[in-house]
Amino acid sequence: MENTIENLEAKFQAKIDAEIKIEPKDWMPEKYRKTLVRQISQHAHSEIIGMLPEGNWISRAPSLRRKMALLAKVQDEGGHGLYLYSAAETLGTSREQMFEDLNAGKAKYSSIFNYPTLTWADIGAVGWLVDGAAIMNQVMLTRTSYGPYARAMVRICKEESFHQRQGYEITMALAQGSPEQKEMAQDALNRWWWPSLMMFGPNDATSTHSAQSMAWKIKRKSNDELRQAFVDATVPQAEFLGLTIPDKDLKWNEERGHYDFGEIDWEEFWQVVKGGGPCNKQRLRDRNKAYKEGAWVREAAMAHAKKRAEKRKAEMVSSNA
């Protein structure tokens, strides 16, 4: 068969349909490559920016045990960012370019991280709801069609389960504590519930990329399917805690076998995505500061790597002589 674009595309789609992973050196349509770089880099940025609202509470955690768990969680997020930047690099985009786009405010990251963490109960809500929503989305990504992304996601999901549990446990301790503590947990749920539902992205009817991404098996489930699964899994968890989900339209629909829930404020969602959320400016400023202050570490690491490579080259030359 001749290697025309049509033939290559047909062979590519046949591989996807046969559940064969696409690897970095395989032929792929330029649009597939672009979609992956867009999604994986946005995902990596979300992990890195996501460290900021939680990092805010490391020095104020209420006990040594809580502090250790939160510290480990925030470090995990940094690691997730690194796996994901590496996966995106295999598609031919440099890490420097991705950082530049993030720092300049040109790249997207998850809307959720533009909300503030006002009390310790927010750390519980972030773990329970934000990591809970992230897992719902990311479990499907362990089966995504691009090999390096799928393999990164397997490791990430294992750690995300621990994150969700630590958040739920913090919320449970507060919900079973004094009336003031229970009130803190309820207040955090009230503020984080709707932004967590927004994490799944626009409704299927308005999602621009979903149809193509599902045909390429980059995404295995639609934004609305995942959002529904999250609501169905989380409502009983809130009931168990004796907390109330802030949605007057939330009710079990026997016929559908799912919870019905209220309409998301899409105006708020798009405002946050476009840079007008409560913390967008602060996040970008803190990210730029951290990047600038970390320059010497990157330079030292690069100098060390260069020296080692030169040493290895010299050893090879002398052993061949």
Ligand code: BYC
């Ligand atoms: N926020 O056509 P759509 C974590 C954008 S972090 C901002 O549905 P797609 C954690 C979307 O990019 C985990 N933007 O797009 C870390 C697109 O704009 P562009 C984060 C959003 O890609 C630290 C436009 O809206 N998870 O776990 O098919 C501490 C149209 O959307 C959002 C991931 O990144 C949003 N919420 O589907 C704790 C998962 N939603 O690119 C926890 C990987 C949509 O055309 N990503 N947009 O300019 C995905 O699965 C998909 O990219 C999405 C969107 C489901 C998010």
